[in-house]
Amino acid sequence: MKDKIFTQEPYKQFEFDEQVASVFDDMLERSIPHYREVLGLIVDFCAINIKGAENVRIYDLGSSTGTTLLALHEVMPSSSILIGIDNSQAMLQKAALKAKAYGANIEFLCEDILRCKLLPSDIIIANYMLQFIRPMQRYALLEKIYNALKPNGVFFLSEKMTSPHRILDKQMIERYLHYKREQGYSQSEISKKREALENVLIPFSLDENIAMLKDVGFSGVEVLFKWVNFGTIIAKK
Secondary structure: OOOOOOOOOOOOOOOOOOOOOOOOHHHHHOOOOHHHHHHHHHHHHHHHHHHHHHHOOEEEEEEOOHHHHHHHOOOOOOOEEEEEEEEHHHHHHHHHHHHOOOOOOOOOEEOOOOOOOOOOOEEEEEEOHHHOOOHHHHHHHHHHHHHHHEEEEEEEEEEEOOOOOOHHHHHHHHHHHHHHHOOOOOHHHHHHHHHHHHOOOOEHHHHHHHHHHHHHHHEEOOOOOOOOOOEEEEOOO
């Protein structure tokens, strides 16, 4: 379905409810620059890092409608254990339907990411999820992710990001708003969504995200992709 949520009046604070779940795939494609390219990079680097290993366990935290796990299902060994965790039942219901349609053996869990237990893992992915976690809780979550990864395990973090430079940050925001207009969103829709996300989505800078990953113990941290105020980081234990 086409994302027309913010053409309606009024709209409450943003949440991942049934209304958002029904249009979420379209929202991702039109709201996140180079979304498909980033997804492809993550899938490629997952394949590189497992090196044909069997019984690989991969978590997608904030798995929403399961798009990332479905893409991994296409290339991972059949013995791979794919698990999506999300606290939105509406998102998970749509993910389960998609997995069934593709015959993909993926487990989806409706749990609080901050409280759920993570089993020893080869790969953990958090695409555009950490930005919705309260800032004071992010370090502890990254610590939990690090501890759950096996030696040489890999973590992928994709986020919307800020710049500590006031002028450059404003310019990057303006360029992103231009991108959204290019995707067919009206100025009214863009403004309403920004208001709905106020104090819900709180981005950190690239340097802040990298510093946290290094502080929790990751030995290798590199930028895998960056476009204006969106980026993807790969971190190796």
